[in-house]
Amino acid sequence: YVVKESRHAYHYALKLARRLKTNHRIKVMVVDDSKMSRNHIRNLLERHLYRVIEAQDGLEAIEQMGIHPDVRLVITDFEMPNMDGFKLVNEIRSKFDKRGLAIIGLSSVESGILSAQFIKHGANDFLNKPFYPEEFYCRISQNLEAIELIEEIEDAANRDYLTGLYNRRAFFERAEALISKAQKKQVPTSFCIIDLDNFKLINDEYGHACGDEVLKRFARLFDKHCEKFLYARIGGEEFAMVMVGLDNDKALTLVNGLRQALVAQAIEWDGKQFHVSFSGGVITDSEGSVDHLYNRADEMLYRAKEAGRNMVFG
Ligand code: GH3
Ligand code: MG
Ligand code: MG
Ligand code: MG
Ligand code: MG
Numbered sequence: 001y002v003v004k005e006s007r008h009a010y011h012y013a014l015k016l017a018r019r020l021k022t023n024h025r026i027k028v029m030v031v032d033d034s035k036m037s038r039n040h041i042r043n044l045l046e047r048h049l050y051r052v053i054e055a056q057d058g059l060e061a062i063e064q065m066g067i068h069p070d071v072r073l074v075i076t077d078f079e080m081p082n083m084d085g086f087k088l089v090n091e092i093r094s095k096f097d098k099r100g101l102a103i104i105g106l107s108s109v110e111s112g113i114l115s116a117q118f119i120k121h122g123a124n125d126f127l128n129k130p131f132y133p134e135e136f137y138c139r140i141s142q143n144l145e146a147i148e149l150i151e152e153i154e155d156a157a158n159r160d161y162l163t164g165l166y167n168r169r170a171f172f173e174r175a176e177a178l179i180s181k182a183q184k185k186q187v188p189t190s191f192c193i194i195d196l197d198n199f200k201l202i203n204d205e206y207g208h209a210c211g212d213e214v215l216k217r218f219a220r221l222f223d224k225h226c227e228k229f230l231y232a233r234i235g236g237e238e239f240a241m242v243m244v245g246l247d248n249d250k251a252l253t254l255v256n257g258l259r260q261a262l263v264a265q266a267i268e269w270d271g272k273q274f275h276v277s278f279s280g281g282v283i284t285d286s287e288g289s290v291d292h293l294y295n296r297a298d299e300m301l302y303r304a305k306e307a308g309r310n311m312v313f314g
Contacts, residue, residue: 019141023049026144027070030054031061031088032077032106037129041075044136058083062091069096073144074103075127078114085114086121093122100151102143160233162212163219171232175242175290178230182244183286189244190251190284190314191293193301194258196237197277197309210269211237214276218262225258240294248284252314255280259312279304282314 028050032038035056042052053068055061057080065071074092078085085105092103105118105126115126124143127136158170166174175191182189196218203211215237222231222239231241243251259278266273281300283293300313307313 020049024051026072027051027053027068028073028075028140029061029064029068029071030075031056031058031080031085033057033080034077037077037106041136044133045140048137048140050140057081058085058088058091061088062095065092065096072101072147073140074101075106076103076123077106078111078118086117089118089121089123098122099154100147102147104139104143163216163233165219165222165239166230166232168232168234171230171234171240172290174230175240178242178244179290179293186286187245188247188284188286189242190246190248190282191290191297192241192243192251192255192280192282192312192314193234193294193297194239194241194255194278194280195301195305197279197305199237199276202274202276206269206272206274210267213269214267217265217267218276218278221258221261221265225261226254229254240297246284248282248314251282251284252312255282255312255314259310263310277310279309280312280314282312284314 028045030038030041030045030052031054032041033056038054038056042054045052053064053071055064058076059082061074061076065074076085076088080088083091089103089105092101102125103123105115105123106129107114107118107126108129112128115128118126124146125139127139158166160167179189179191196214199211199214202214215233218239219233222241226241226243229241229243229246231239234240241255243254246254259280263275263277266275279301281297281302281304283297283300285293285296288296304311304313
């Protein structure tokens with residue numbers, strides 16, 4: 001039993017040490033009208049290196065949230081002038097993205113019902129006052145871990161595992177939003193589809209692992225040349241990009257630059273060297289759905305393939 005306990009303590013200490021390394025990046029806001037209570041919580045948080053922001057009521061808290069959109073955790077009192085804790089939780093949940101933000105309500109032991117109500121209003125958790133530091137730290141780190149985990153899961157769902165680029169679903173979601181916004185503001189926007197040339201031959205000649213390596217290297221070229229735009233791997237060796245602010249000429253210049261960068265890059269595999277190219281289709285239109293743009297860009301791509309590959313049509 002003793003061994004088990006000490007091993008547990010050891011793992012806890014390790015976990016704590018890992019957390020302390022990153023806590024200095026985590027902003028926590030403490031909302032309480034009692035200065036003494038704020039100071040107490042601030043001291044506890046700073047002992048674990050969190051960055052603390054204070055607010056003495058709900059109005060100030062909302063204002064501070066606007067100034068510090070990267071606050072990850074709000075700890076709020078219930079009884080405060082101007083706005084009580086429930087109202088504040090409601091306001092925060094309606095004004096700010098729920099993802100990436102945890103809220104812990106504070107309630108005193110005498111009014112036990114407050115805790116459940118905090119959660120009904122949108123808080124993730126609650127703490128009864130007075131509390132032991134151990135419980136305080138457990139609740140804080142559990143809630144922070146939960147939102148980090150959700151973010152990791154979301155990121156994994158949006159990314160292509162091989163290249164780390166956005167996947168097809170994430171791309172079309174974002175493309176819809178970008179394109180409709182650009183169309184409303186009448187900003188020129190181009191849409192592009194790219195397909196690697198004779199990719200099957202690369203797999204056949206050098207193996208699937210080599211094909212994978214080519215895809216990864218190509219993804220890094222996107223990162224280097226197209227970082228301002230939305231791009232993704234939408235299929236096996238097919239990629240797409242939305243270029244907000246680029247007319248057809250500028251988009252063609254960008255995509256041809258990417259193509260030249262790919263062609264210039266020698267891939268070495270099993271002591272042999274080869275080069276890869278792609279074909280692309282670019283469409284610039286101030287109206288039409290994403291599906292429509294996609295189909296027309298695909299038609300252009302088909303023509304580039306027909307014309308002999310390693311070309312961008314637009
Ligand atoms: P084209 O120039 O007409 O596009 O010819 P292609 O050979 O590139 O096109 P095709 O559609 O005939 O073949 C695409 C190949 O891409 C077939 C498939 O096995 C390969 N592929 C798709 N996804 C992956 C992947 O994740 N890794 C590897 N290594 N190969 C992949
Ligand atoms: Mg109070
Ligand atoms: Mg291909
Ligand atoms: Mg093909
Ligand atoms: Mg293809």
